[in-house]
């Protein structure tokens with residue numbers, strides 16, 4: 001028995017499924033998870049001493065690579081002054097100034113502890129501001145695990161075969177309307193069907209929780225004009241795309257303005273951080289200025305803020321990181337497309353900047369229905385092939401592959417050779 005196996009056996013007795021987040025259990029690809037001991041740069045090491053080239057990057061936060069020295073030093077230094085005060089600090093102001101000073105349409109920002117909390121709170125603010133109850137989400141988009149949003153929620157629940165979670169009362173989702181990704185008409189129809197009732201449209205500007213599904217040209221623009229026309233709030237859930245497609249996220253990358261933006265993942269550099277922000281007239285509805293209540297004992301705690309501030313400062317000061325990352329993504333996925341073509345394998349590579357994935361279907365993927373056509377058992381074989389050769393991919397089809405600034409071309413060339421081996425089989 002390996003050390004990972006022994007630890008996982010213990011884990012399963014005291015933690016549901018042995019994990020603190022379902023995708024980590026490797027349920028959809030078979031086998032048991034590696035217990036990770038440490039990580040540096042692009043490499044992760046498990047308890048048995050196996051080293052992997054990592055493409056999960058803690059699901060996105062590690063855009064500079066694991067254990068970045070500047071982030072680590074900032075955290076250690078912050079710890080010396082105490083872990084939490086439950087009181088206002090200067091560092092919270094610094095990170096808020098950095099964000100509001102750079103991100104279009106974000107005049108004010110509130111820190112929370114996860115992406116889930118960020119989205120839940122942004123929706124509450126949008127409902128308070130508009131005085132309306134209904135929200136529109138897209139099938140296959142994931143916005144965290146709060147009750148109202150656990151409807152056709154992509155990735156985790158998708159591979160677990162749970163269309164809608166148990167334990168969510170019908171009343172909690174009755175105001176959640178569902179639209180089709182990349183189909184603005186489906187949203188227009190909802191606005192017609194529920195005039196004056198829709199508070200917000202929430203979207204992942206690049207779908208990254210049903211595999212990677214980029215927006216078709218004009219889709220985000222159409223959402224913008226529909227929301228403007230009907231007085232609804234457009235929320236970009238930038239928990240994955242924020243500070244990844246560029247420092248200004250999807251708003252900057254696609255040139256489309258949102259009213260509210262939610263963050264998570266990169267913003268905390270690996271610490272539990274989320275944030276929501278947007279136009280002043282909406283954010284001033286949030287307590288204690290306004291009547292929309294939202295709070296957090298550990299929100300904005302000094303250690304998490306130090307980590308986030310260190311990472312965001314590097315990203316802000318080095319825009320060339322994004323040029324390089326996006327070029328690397330274009331090159332890498334371009335090469336994968338070539339390999340798939342040469343080997344005539346029934347699969348397609350899809351990417352947007354440093355986000356990408358391979359769908360095991362030849363039907364062009366543009367939404368939830370087409371993403372679901374992917375052959376997940378083929379993904380499982382592909383995953384196991386790569387893992388046994390030292391490449392750690394997302395242990396589920398409907399997740400993105402994350403490139404970081406630490407990935408070197410030589411490492412990616414090695415991965416392409418391995419992929420060629422699998423696809424030529």
Ligand SMILES: *Cc1c(COP(=O)(O)O)cnc(C)c1O
Nearest residue numbers: 114115116142143144239240264
């Ligand atoms: C990960 C994710 C969330 C939830 O963030 P947590 O920190 O896991 O709560 C919300 N929205 C999107 C788009 C995400 O990818």
